[in-house]
Amino acid sequence: MSVETKVEYEIVIGLEIHAELSTESKVFCGCRTTFGADPNSLVCPVCLGLPGSLPVLNRKAVEYAIKAGLALNCEIARYSKFDRKQYFYPDLPKAYQISQYDLPLCRNGWVEFEINGEVRRVGINRVHLEEEAGKSVHSGERLLGSEYSLIDYNRGGIPLIEIVTEPDLRSPEEARVFLEQLRQILLFTGVSDVKMEEGSLRCDANISLRPKGSTKFGAKTEVKNLNSFRSVQRALEYEAQRQREVLESGGTLYQETRHWDENRGVTVAMRSKEEAHDYRYFPEPDLVPLVVDEAWIERLRAELPELPRARQARFVEQYGLPRYDAEVLTTSPQLADFFEACVAEYGQAKPVSNWIMGEFLRLLKAEGKAVEQVQVSPKGLADLLRLIDQGVINANVGKEVFEEMFHTGKEPGAIVKERGLEQISDxxxxxxxxxxxxxxxxxxxxxxxxxxxxxxxxxxxxxxxxxxxxxxxxxxxxxxxxxxxxx
Amino acid sequence: MALYDLTAHELRQQLDSGELTSRELTEALLRRIEQLDGTLGAYITVAAEEALEQARAYDEARAKGEATHPLGGIPVALKDNLVTRGLRTTAASRMLENWVPPYDATVVERLRSVKAPVLGKTNMDEFAMGGSTETSAFKVARNPWDLERVPGGSSGGSAIAVAAGLAVWALGSDTGGSIRQPAAFCGVVGMKPTYGRVSRYGLIAFASSLDQIGPFTRDVTDCALALNLICGFDPRDSTSVNLEVPDFTKALRVEPKGLRIGVPVEYLNQPVDPDVRASVDRALKLLEENGAVIKEVSLPSLQYALHVYYLIASAEASSNLARFDGVRYGLRVPAADVPRMMEETRSKGFGPEVKRRIILGTYVLSAGHYDAYYKKASQVRTLMRRDFDQAFKEVDVLFAPTTSSTAFRLGEKTRDPLSMYMTDYFTIPVNLAGLPGLSLPCGVDKDGMPIGLQIIGPPFGEEQVLKAAYTYEQLAWPNGAGRQWRAGREVAVDVR
Structure with missing residues (x-):
């Protein structure tokens, strides 16, 4: 009997992320993209794929895709084209999706993120532009076996970017943190709502194991149905463990697609490599090639806002904030903008940061509101802080006043007067x-x-x-x- | 001469002078359809009420001096793959037997905008796949010159309608010769404009990179008028070209002197019926005698045209026809689950020729075959464009037969798809290179069947093509284009 040394495995993960672009109209027709409209109320002959209809590319969608590519440090292709990805499914009205195959709009980018105090860089293989499918609603769990299914084509034709990373991620946690960073970048770039719960951000993951030190990749599994950041990490942890067990028990892994079952916390085999779709890609003859010139790219580059990591660094540098404050204040561009506007009014950063991170975010969370829905003006918050500084009110009353400002948008001075909240120092x-x-x-x-x-x-x-x-x-x-x- | 025998520009004078109303004209054509279409099978759907309503609207507008377009009030027929709002559009397929579209094709909008009454939707090969109109799921179409012969295809119904006086003019579509070949077989003028000249929006796609809408008319003048109406950029079709459209009637000049005509040697080497060859040669001789310069040119890549065409057209067709899955519109054959419903629907909804092309197209796009077939074919296509570009450096237009023979007999080629495919030999390269091509009558064979002369121009060279065609037409028939052809056709219908 030989002594077996336990092999140490390295986890290799790559992600494919789909993000809906937040353009006003669809990618190949003029229909609106409003979320939550009545089923099949935002459709036309083009997005329904009626016989004879033809696609026309939405310029804004191209610009958003280019901006996303620039934010992800990609090269923008001067010449790209669209291809048909063909498969039969009821929610795909033309039985092909207009996508990009061999000449994507953006490629060779990277994203940096921080994990456990270490900066990691992940390669972006490509970003391409494509169209959304409709949305099926089944009376049962899935299409097969359901008594009936209904299809809402409102979503069909909404512009989508697919972002494919290199297999550079080395742990399920890293995958989640990267995805959060990517989400933030897209949010700051203003090209997508990136709401995983509304499906405007979706993620599939490829994961394989290999003996540590090996440069060859193992057989990979594609994991689908990852509906939250948490499920990305959970599913990959499960899948890494499953693969490890197969290998350790002397088994062999094969390339396959697996479905993450959130309730049971397991992945289930969907199809093997042999059963994989042959999408029969070919160039979309109804569209002409997309030519992007340098001037256009430079104009879009100039429009790019400061991205989250740069803004965090600046907040630490310029305002002398702790790293933690800078991170919290840059969770969304709206929050960061609000912070900076308040500082501009008030003059000091840390008290503003304290109030935003404390009362403001507490109320925001309690009410389930977005920053831009809140009535408090930067000047209002600055006035409030000054009232406290001047001893007109104390800090506790200040919180009460702030809550009313939050709900009504009234000026703090007026609230204090109306309710006789002036501090008694007599x-x-x-x-x-x-x-x-x-x-x-x-x-x-x-x-x-x-x-x-x-x-x-x-x-x-x-x-x-x-x-x-x-x-x-x-x-x-x-x-x-x-x-x-x-x- | 009967009303139904006049050209649009002849009728124009009568409508303008007030001696004829659009309503009278439309009624006359509807009566003729009623009399003859049971025999000819030109129409799948006749839209009598809608046509009369449009004629009335035209007459009213004309009375107020508002209707000024040369084709206003003149009844027209549409191939049944052009989408018409509220009017059944079948593409001659069981798949769309009861489909009533909710929108109009761009060309249909243009017809409506000038108040041209649409008489109905014409018979065709199913989804435009065929060269004889025999793959129509609905009815047999007969050549008005000899009822035992095919009218050609795929736009056979439109060709019949114009040839037999069941419409003044008509629209068809041409993917590999589907306008020019039936025009030749039925003795009328048919033109496929440059790819991108006419919006494809609302044309039920067969092969997107080849399809083009074009007119059938009784002479070259009407052809120019029709092009004036249907050509032009359409923001709804990304492949339509944003180029100013000239007034094509300005090209209607008799100018044989110095006209440089190229004759492709590859076409000369092709087996062609001697009567067809003799007619084309006579046409060339006539022009040469009047000062044109005839020159042989070589287009070596032409030898691959048929292969390239059936790879590209089938590949695109397999994709374009995938949407007919029974989910949203058209035929649905119920089954136990969705995949089987799709299979059953497609099995029952498509005819054998359509299935043949879908299978071929699916195969050539499959993993492992794409490079060898589709990609290679696309590369040869590029070479073909280059060959044509080269030729047009030396000549203004190319002349060739439209078809190697005149109309064949019904059923003659239905069991032999390859021989049917061969009938497109002379027309296909024009689609692959995206060029304008026109067919006009240039004689009859020993059986009295019409022969078509094909004139091909460089991209967006419609004016050159029209000028050459008009020059030949006027020199050959100084007393009115093609009158004798109409007389010949009358005999066939009357004998019946």
Missing amino acids: TAALAAIVDQVIAANPDAADNVRNGEMKAIGFLIGQVMKQTGGKANPKVVQALLRERLLGG
Whole structure:
């Protein structure tokens, strides 16, 4: 019997990401792309693939795809073309998808992201432009076996980019973090809503294992139906483990497509390489080749906004913010814009950051709102901070005022006036209340007298309660010390 | 001469002078359709009410001085692969037997805009695949010159309608000769414009990179008028070319002197019926006598044209026809599940010729075959364009027979697809190179069947083609183009 040394495996992952572009109209016709409209209300002969209809390329969709390519550090092809990818499925009205095969619009890019304090770079093989299919709704789990299925073609023809990475990812966690970074880049570039839950961002993953140190790839599995960032990581963890077990038990892996079952937490075999579709790609004869000139690319490059990692770095550098603050404030371009507008009004960065990361995000999350839906103006937040600085209100009242600003968009000064929230700093007015509190809480007062300073906080709280939170806490503390400790 | 025998430009005078209304003309043609179409099988659908309504609208507009287009009020027939809003469009297939489109093809919009009454939708080979109209799922089409012969195809119904006076003019589509070949067989003028000249929007696609819409008319003048109406850039068709459209009637000049005519040697070496050859030679001689210069040119890549065509056209067809799956419109044959429903629908909905091409096209696009077939064919196609470009450096137009023989007998080639495919030998290269090509009558054979002369021009050289065609037409028949052909045809229909 020979002694077996356990082989250590390296995980190799590459992703294929589909992102719907947020153009106003579809990629080959003039239909709107509004999400959630009545089924089959945003359709025409072209996106329904009626006999005789022809596609016409949406210029904006090309621009968005180029912008995405530039944001992913790709080379933009001066000459590309469209091809038909052919397969039969009820939600595919022409029985082919207009896509790009051998001459994609963008290629050879990269994305950097940070994981566990280390910067990693993933190659982008290509980004190409294609059209969405319609959406099937089955009475059962899937098409086969359902009593009936309904199809909504509103989604059919919405522009889509497919982003294919190189097999550069080395762990399921890395795959998830990369995908989050990619999502953020697309969000900042403004080309896609990238909502995984609405399906405007979708991801398939290719995963294989190989002995550590080997340069050859193992047989890969394509995992489909990854509907959230979490499921990307979970499915890949499951799949890596499954493959490892097969290899360790002396088995052989074959190239196949597997379906992630979110509920059961397993991947299920869908089809083998032999059963794979032959898409019979050929050049789309209804469209002419796409020629992009240098000037167009440069114009689009100039329109690119500052991307998330660059903006984070600048926030740390320019505003002296902690890294964590910079990361939180750059989760969306709208939030980052709001932060910078507030700083411009107020002058100091850290207090603005604290308020945004605290109250603002708390309310946003509680109400399920997006930054751009909120009524608070940058000037409003700056005014509020100044009211606190000037002692007109205290910080706690400030939160109350902010909540009303958040809901109504009113100016903080007006709210304070209307509701009489000005801080009471008048010693004479507070002295009477302080005396009352001391009288009503003799035990606490004694504790303070005996040097138990924790009790003074309790007494301050009682005074605040009596004044509806408006007492100036500094003045109250001074009065209490004077009364109980003799100054 | 009967109303139904007049050309559009002759009728124009009567309509303008007020001695004839569009309604009277439309009624006369509808009566003729009623009398003869049971025999001829030119129409799949006759749209009498709609046509009369459009004629009435035209007459009203004319009374107010608002209708000014030369083809306004003149009844026209449409091949049944041109999509018409509210009017059944079948492509002569069971698959679309009851399909009523919700939109108009661009060319149909243009006809409506000048108030040209549409008499109906004409018979054709199923999805335009065929050269005799015999693959139509609905009815037999007969050549008005000899009812036992085919009218040609695929636009056979449109050719019959114009030849037999069941429409003043008609539209067809030409993928490998589907306008020019039936025009030749039926003794009328038929033209395929340059690829990109006429919008394909609303033409049910057979082979997208080859399809082109064009007119059937009774003479070259009407052809020019029809081109004026249908040509031009359409933002809905990305392959339509944004080029200014000239007034094609300006090309209608008799100018044989100095006209440089090329004759491809590859065509000369092809087996051709002696009567056809003699007629084409006579036409060349007539022009030469009047000062034209005849020159042999060589287009070596032509020898591959037929192969290249059947690879590319079938590949594109297999893709274009995949949408007929029973899900959204047209025929649906119920079955236990969706894949079987699609299979059953496609099995029952398509005829044998369409299936043959889908199978061929699917095969050539399959993994492992693409490079050897489709890609190679595309490369040869590029060479072919180059050969034509070279030839047009030396000559203004090319002359050739439209077909190697006159109309064959019904059933003669239906069991032998290859011999049927061969009938497109002379017309196919024009589609592959995207050139304008016209066929016009140039005589009859020993059986009295019409012979077609094909005139080919460089890309967007429609004016050169029309000028050469008009020159020949006027020199050959100074007293009115093709009158004698009509007389010959009358005999055939009357004998019946």
